[in-house]
Amino acid sequence: MKAAHILTPFLVVLVMLGLWETLVHLWQVPAFVLPPPSAIGHALVDDLSSLLFSAWMTLRISLTAFVLAVAGGVALAVLFSQSRLLEMALFPLAVILQVTPIVAIAPLIVIWVGIDNPNRALLLMAWIAAFFPVLSNMTLGLRAADHGLLDLYRLYGATRWQVLTQIRLPSALPYLLPAMKISGGLALIGTVVAEFVAGSGASMGLAWRIMESGNRLQIAKMFAALLLLSLLGIAIFFCLSALENRLLRRWHESRAVREI
C-alpha cells in the first residue's frame, strides 16, 4: 500500500518523461521550442550553482513572507475575535487587498518600497498574496468554537485569555492548517510574480533566471529553473501537510481511521 503510493506516481512521471524524450527526437522538435528532458537535465547540472543560488533567493523571500503572513493573519484574526467592531472596520480592507490583482499594484509597490531595496518589494507582494487565506480561515475557526464549551468556561469563570488559549485557538487549528497549505503556495507564487514585475537586475530569483533564459533562447535552462520552482512548491506543500497531519492526527475527525 505504502510502496504503491510512492511508486505509482513515480512510474507515471517516468513514462511521461520517456514519451517526451522519444517524441521530441522522433518529430525533430527544435530545442528552442521544446527541449528533451535529457537536455534539461544537462542544463540543470551545468548551471547548478547559479540555479540553486536563485532558488535560495526565491525560497528565502517566500518563507519570510509566509511566516509573516501566518503571524499577521493569526494576530489580526485573534483581534477580530475579541472585538466585533474592529472586525467590521478592518475586514473589508483585507478583502480589498485580496481581490485587487497583485500584478496590478506591483508597480506601485516597487516604486514605494522597492527602489532602494527590491527584496522589500518582493516580500511585501508575496505577503499580500499569502495573507488573506490565513486571516479568513482563522477568523472563521476562532468563531467556530463549540458553544457548549464556551458556556462551560463561562460557568467556571474563565478569563478571556483562558477561553482564547484553551478553547478558541485549538478549535481554530483545523481551519488554520489547510489555510497555511494554501498560503505556502501563494507565497511562492507571489514571490515569482513580484520577481517578474520587479524586472531585470532587481533580484536574482528563479523568475529572473526564467526571464533571462527566455531572452537568450536557452529554453532548457528555463525548464531547469521551472523544475526547481515546482520542486520548491512541492517541498513547501509537503512540509505543511506533514505539520497538519502531526497536529490533527490524534484527535480530529478527518484523521479517524474507519473500519468498514
Next chain:
Amino acid sequence: MLSITHLGKIFSGGVAALENVNLHMARGEFVSLLGPSGCGKSTLLRIIAGLTAPSSGQMEWAPLPAKGGIGVVFQEPTLMPWASARKNVEAPLRIAGVGAHARHARAMEMLALVGLENFADAYPRTLSGGMKMRVAIARALVTQPPVLLLDEPFAALDEITRQQLNDDLLDICSKAKLTVLFVTHSAAEAVYLSSRVLMMRARPGTILRETRINAPVPRADGFRHSPQFAAYCGEVSAALREAIA
C-alpha cells in the same frame, strides 16, 4: 439550598419562555424537571446555572455556591476533541489555577468514579456515546460542587446504557449528598432517579404540579419492575399528558 419565586423569562423576540416559576430545593435533594420539549426546562436550568439572566422574579441561594460550585452536564457531552479524557476532566481545575499534579490526581480519581480509569489517555473521538457522557459527568464533579445540574444528559443513549448510567449517577449523588436538578422528558427516568418530580407545561413554561417519590435510595434491585414503580410512572405519565394537552 435554592429558592426561586415568581421567576419569568422573556426572550428578546418577545417570546415568554418561563412565567411564574416557583421552585424550592433542599440540600441533598434529587429533583427532576419533566415536561414536553420546548417547555422551558433547559432555559430554567441555564438560569439556575447562571448562564442566562431571568427577566423577573427572585432566585436565592443559601449558601451561595462558590465559583465552580455548580456542576453542569449538557445534552451533548461537550468535550474538547483535542484533549484526552483526563485533560477534559481537568479543565475546570485548570481554569481555577490548580497545579498540574493536584489536577492530574483529582481527574484520575473522578475518572475512576465513573469507571473510566483505563481510558484516561483516550481522545473523545475513540470513546462511545455513553463513555463520553461519563467523562462529562466526571468533569462536572471534579470541582466537588454541592450542586449538580443535568440537562437531558442521557437522551441520546440506548436504554441499557441509560439505565446503567442512571444507577451510577444515583449512587454518586447520594454518596456525595449532592443537590441535583435533572432535566428529562422520560417519565420512567424521572421516577427512578428523583425524590421529587416537577411537571412543566409549555407556552409559557411553568411548573404545573409535583409528585413525591417515596422509595429508598439506593433503589432496591427490583425497583424498576415493582408495582410501586409502575404506579408512580402511571401517575407521572398522566400528569405529563395533562401538561401537553
